[in-house]
Amino acid sequence: MTASLSRRRLLTRGALLGGLLAVPGLTTACSRTEAGTGATAGDGDLLARLREQGHVRVGFAGEAPYGFQDGGELAGEAPTLHREVFTALGVPELRPTLTEFGSLIPGLLAGRFDVVSAGMAITPERCAKVLFSEPEFVSPTALMVRKGNPEGVSDLKSCAAKGATVGVLTAAVEASYAKSAGVREGSVTTLAKQQDGLDALLAGRIDAFALTGISLRWLARTNQGAAVEVLEPFVPVVDGVEQHSPGGAVFRQGATTLRDAFDEELAKITGDPARYVRLIGKYGFTEREVPPRTLRTTDLCAG
Structure with missing residues (x-):
């Protein structure tokens, strides 16, 4: 493919x-x-x-x-x-x-x-x-969630199924990935930069932050001690095409x-x-x- x-x-x-x-x-x-x-x-x-x-x-x-x-x-x-x-x-x-x-x-x-x-x-x-x-x-996509993954999500499809609110970066492709996975438009929150995603998670404004696993792991590393975790990466599919990036x-x-x-x-x-x-x-x-x-x-x- x-x-x-x-x-x-x-x-x-x-x-x-x-x-x-x-x-x-x-x-x-x-x-x-x-x-x-x-x-x-x-x-x-x-x-x-x-x-x-x-x-x-x-x-x-x-x-x-x-x-x-x-x-x-x-x-x-x-x-x-x-x-x-x-x-x-x-x-x-x-x-x-x-x-x-x-x-x-x-x-x-x-x-x-x-x-x-x-x-x-x-x-x-x-x-x-x-x-x-x-x-x-x-660069497979991943989700950053609060420690313990309270919403029990694993990928964007599970976010759609559970009605979870997903954070994405402005003008980023993760917004289209979320839409393709069935996440409602009202459940997608746009953020200006990576640190905003982590802060929004900790404040409870979003349930998951979608970005490449590479970037999320680095974000977690530069915020050591923050009560977040990065889930296993996954490869989104849009119109039947895998998004390897x-x-x-x-x-x-x-x-x-x-x-x-x-x-x-x-x-x-x-x-x-x-x-x-x-x-x-x-x-x-x-x-x-x-x-x-x-x-x-x-x-x-x-x-």
Whole structure:
């Protein structure tokens, strides 16, 4: 079954940090691009050049747990996986450039960095401009509830059956998931940011907060001691289509050699769930986020 590409707006993830973080010594260099392609001149031998110089420039958007600064170090799902991959490729150093999420692809195309390390969703619209790796993760939906799960819910269908009030983020796809599952419109509460969802739960204004399991586990971690729990993730189905919401690394269109080498090393990680969790489990990623082997970027880009 083909996975749907709709997912919550990625910019909402930045609310977990309360804004962008400053990173000292960020690179701002530009490179000449081939007219009309967005490819930087010389991208065909980019991997060789990266190996020679010993570092790769990565763009990130300061969004936990996908890519952010922690104690002066580049951290998160994408930088951790990418550091492992690039080290295996003979490029041991990641040099970060912080930018707004919406500026990541323009910055990549302008040559400010060589790869985007931000857990970016793979969509046909983006595939028209850039190259994506194979999926690094999928992001099943989950529910955060009050400790003990007093309403006894497990997924959005059970919320509909029990008449539970569900919180979702503004402009997020979880609202459509709830509607598809049968949750009444009057039982859906829209919230501005992740922390608002946890606060609404504790205040009893909602019975469940729907978001990706990745983000909810991180939210629980950053609110240690709060009387909430995150339930087992599930994959919503809308119009018969599973909503896997995959994300990956991003390259310029001319960098096929680099992308293909990256994919080869990435497959060694995603093909070993224990290694995958060992690397990024501390950021809330579990075996449930390991992308299925049948989920391919070629199909995702085709829509």
